[in-house]
Structure formats: C-alpha cells, structure tokens
Amino acid sequence: MKGRNKGMKKQVVSVVLTAAMAAGMLAGCGSSTSSSAGTSSAASSAAATSTAASSSASGADSSAASSTSAASSSVASTSAATTADASGQTVGIAMPTKSLERWNRDGSYLDDQFKDAGYNTELVFSDNKIDQQVKDIEGLIADKVDLLVVAAIDGESLTQVLGEAKDAGIPVIAYDRLIMNTDAISYYISFDNYTVGKLQGQFVVDQLDLDNAGDKTYNIEFTAGDPADNNATFFFNGAYDTLKPYLDKGTLKVPSGQTTFDQCGTAQWDTATAMKRFQNILGSYYSDGTQLDVALCSNDSTALGVAQAIESDYAGSNTPIVTGQDGDEANLANIVDGKQSMTVYKAVANEAVVTLDLGKAMLSGEKPDASLIDKSGWDFDCTYDTESYDNGTGIIPSYLLVPVVVTKDNMVKELVDPGYYTQDSDGYLHPTA
Numbered sequence: 176m177k178g179r180n181k182g183m184k185k186q187v188v189s190v191v192l193t194a195a196m197a198a199g200m201l202a203g204c205g206s207s208t209s210s211s212a213g214t215s216s217a218a219s220s221a222a223a224t225s226t227a228a229s230s231s232a233s234g235a236d237s238s239a240a241s242s243t244s245a246a247s248s249s250v251a252s253t254s255a256a257t258t259a260d261a262s263g264q265t266v267g268i269a270m271p272t273k274s275l276e277r278w279n280r281d282g283s284y285l286d287d288q289f290k291d292a293g294y295n296t297e298l299v300f301s302d303n304k305i306d307q308q309v310k311d312i313e314g315l316i317a318d319k320v321d322l323l324v325v326a327a328i329d330g331e332s333l334t335q336v337l338g339e340a341k342d343a344g345i346p347v348i349a350y351d352r353l354i355m356n357t358d359a360i361s362y363y364i365s366f367d368n369y370t371v372g373k374l375q376g377q378f379v380v381d382q383l384d385l386d387n388a389g390d391k392t393y394n395i396e397f398t399a400g401d402p403a404d405n406n407a408t409f410f411f412n413g414a415y416d417t418l419k420p421y422l423d424k425g426t427l428k429v430p431s432g433q434t435t436f437d438q439c440g441t442a443q444w445d446t447a448t449a450m451k452r453f454q455n456i457l458g459s460y461y462s463d464g465t466q467l468d469v470a471l472c473s474n475d476s477t478a479l480g481v482a483q484a485i486e487s488d489y490a491g492s493n494t495p496i497v498t499g500q501d502g503d504e505a506n507l508a509n510i511v512d513g514k515q516s517m518t519v520y521k522a523v524a525n526e527a528v529v530t531l532d533l534g535k536a537m538l539s540g541e542k543p544d545a546s547l548i549d550k551s552g553w554d555f556d557c558t559y560d561t562e563s564y565d566n567g568t569g570i571i572p573s574y575l576l577v578p579v580v581v582t583k584d585n586m587v588k589e590l591v592d593p594g595y596y597t598q599d600s601d602g603y604l605h606p607t608a
Contacts, residue, residue: 497514
C-alpha cells in the first residue's frame with residue numbers, strides 16, 4: 176500500500192485487563208444483558224447481568240457452539256463518571272457477534288477504554304444478523320449517542336441507517352471492517368489487512384524455502400473469509416499476490432483448482448463451513464495419497480475447521496502448514512499441539528487505544544489527520560493512509576496498525592510477555608484474567 180504518512184512516536188500504553196475483561200473474553204462483555212430489540216439507554220444500570228456464550232476451547236464445533244448459546248442481541252450500557260474531557264458524551268459501539276472470540280475482545284477493550292476516559296458507552300452485539308445490527312444502530316441513534324464505532328457484519332448493508340446517523344449529526348468510525356457505499360464514514364481504523372495476507376504468504380515461502388526449491392513442487396489449498404467482509408479480500412489478495420510468482424512458476428500447485436476468492440470464500444467465517452469444504456477437497460483430490468503441503472487459511476475460525484478436516488480426513492502422513500489470524504485460544508492450543516503452524520496476531524487492545532484517541536479528538540471538534548500519531552505518541556506502529564481504502568463514495572482516511580506473526584517459538588514473547596495471555600504448565604495460552 177502506498178501514500179502513507181509514516182510518522183510514528185512512542186508512548187507507554189498499559190493494557191488494562193480487569194475482571195470485566197475476563198468476562199468479556201468468555202461472554203462478550205462483563206455488563207451485558209439480552210434484548211430482542213438490541214438497544215439500551217445510556218441510563219441503564221452499569222451492573223447489568225452478564226450473558227452469552229463462553230468462547231470455545233477447541234475443535235471444529237467451537238464457533239457453532241458459541242453461536243448457539245449467544246443471545247439474539249446482547250447489549251451493554253454503562254455509565255462512567257463524567258470528566259471534563261467527556262462532558263457527559265456517549266459513545267455507541269456496535270460489534271458483529273459474540274460467536275467469534277476476537278469480537279468479544281474488541282468490544283470489551285473499546286468499552287473499557289471509553290469508560291476509563293470518562294465517557295458513557297452503549298455496547299451492542301448483533302449475533303451476525305444484518306437486520307439485527309441495523310436495528311441496534313437505529314437504537315443507538317434514537318438514544319442520541321455522540322459517536323458511533325461500528326464493526327459491520329456486512330459492509331454493504333448499512334448505507335441507509337448510517338445515513339440516518341449522518342442526518343442526526345452523529346459521526347461514524349468504521350472499526351476494523353470498512354463500511355461501503357456511504358458518505359457517513361469519517362474514519363476507518365484497522366490493521367493493514369493486505370499485510371496480514373502477505374505475512375501468511377511469506378510464512379509459506381520461508382517455511383518451504385520456495386526461492387531455493389529448484390524442481391521440487393508443493394501442493395497448496397486456499398480457504399478465504401466471508402464475502403460480506405471487505406477485509407476478507409485484502410487478506411486473500413495479500414497472501415495470493417505473495418505466492419503468485421511460485422504458482423506461476425509451477426513450484427506451488429493447487430490440485431483442486433480453486434484459486435479465486437469466490438471459490439475459496441467462507442460465509443460468516445464459519446468453522447463448520449470451512450471444515451465441510453475442506454473435507455470435500457481432501458476427498459476429491461487427496462484421497463489417493465497426494466500430499467497436501469499447505470492449507471492457507473485467512474483466519475483462525477476457518478483454520479480451526481480446516482485443521483479438523485485434516486485430522487479426520489487427510490490420508491497423507493505429513494503435517495501440512497496451516498496458517499491463521501487472530502490468536503484465538505483454541506488455535507493457539509493447536510499451534511502448541513502442532514496442528515496449526517502460525518497465526519497473525521492483531522493487538523486489538525492497541526486498536527482500541529487508537530479508536531479512543533481518534534474519538535476524543537473528533538468529539539472535541541478537531542479534524543484528526545496524520546498529526547494524531549505524533550500527538551498521541553503510541554508505543555506501537557501505526558500509519559495514516561489517505562489512498563488505499565475507497566468505500567465507493569471516496570477515500571476514507573485510515574489509521575492502520577501493524578500485525579505480527581505468532582508461532583510456537585515466539586508466542587511467549589508476543590502474547591504472554593505483553594500481558595495478553597498467560598501460559599499454563601502444559602504450555603497452553605489463556606486470555607489474561
């Protein structure tokens with residue numbers, strides 16, 4: 176990606192992981208309640224009871240099990256003590272679902288960051304239902320929130336409701352996933368999504384030493400993400416573009432022939448869907464003993480299903496490389512056990528810090544730009560991009576963080592030492608309580 180202002184400074188940013196964070200890891204938010212309407216007033220009790228599913232520990236059924244137990248829409252409404260900066264302002268936070276571990280982390284981090292800064296918050300989870308997210312956002316607009324932070328379920332489906340937010344004078348930050356075809360978006364905050372895919376692709380290049388492969392060939396299969404998620408194509412393209420020279424040369428081969436995003440996509444990033452598709456691939460193209468060398472998966476929930484398919488249906492004797500993204504607990508266990516090779520970790524605590532500082536500036540009447548990076552002095556890398564992300568109405572100014580590769584060899588350094596996870600006596604990692 177080009178055209179970024181690379182100004183970066185340092186600041187000590189402590190990762191505050193409270194008991195509410197622990198509940199968030201397991202149930203989405205420590206003060207959430209269920210509501211069929213999916214909205215809640217900012218005056219609601221901060222002591223609202225926690226509900227929703229525990230995040231699954233392992234296995235291909237983890238996503239489905241968590242989704243089954245999630246409420247149709249979970250809402251957290253909390254009031255923090257008003258400070259001079261916050262002036263009683265309320266931030267509405269709309270997350271897609273509790274059925275994926277990472278959105279529980281995002282929601283809780285964002286909620287904690289804004290509350291600690293003195294803002295009132297309303298946090299909603301929409302159970303991966305597009306209509307429900309529209310209703311949830313309508314509720315936040317009706318509650319007259321001062322800022323919306325939205326991680327869209329479907330980046331194409333929020334044009335009308337966010338138009339209503341714009342008409343109401345409520346600015347919108349697109350969080351992690353770009354929201355398309357609306358001029359209501361003020362800023363986009365995410366990780367460098369193309370780089371996520373590049374890191375996965377480069378991992379394969381390095382592990383197989385493809386530059387020195389000579390006449391040797393390897394078989395690879397791709398599993399991409401949700402077609403409704405704008406980020407999914409960036410992940411896929413980053414990986415595919417990195418590996419394309421080796422595909423063109425014939426060093427890498429795809430026995431299934433499935434090499435386009437449309438062929439490899441996984442609706443809602445669903446673990447069971449990814450598993451079933453990969454079982455079909457193994458049965459159709461590898462049952463004769465053909466060796467699978469790489470299963471390139473765009474994220475951890477799909478990698479979980481693919482790893483299960485390999486364990487149950489792969490006839491070969493080797494252990495294929497399996498990639499992922501997010502650092503979900505079940506996948507980190509698979510990395511320890513040798514069932515997954517790596518994951519690209521995105522420190523969503525830092526993403527929440529950027530969102531807070533951007534939101535504070537916007538709510539103070541400022542028009543943030545690249546100078547926000549200098550003023551904030553974050554101790555992590557972030558770039559300001561004004562060329563890469565066009566949502567159909569124009570370029571959306573973007574703050575992009577940098578992800579890291581996590582393997583069995585460096586997981587303590589990257590995840591345990593910063594305080595994101597603890598490691599038990601068996602070597603498994605668990606979200607910090």
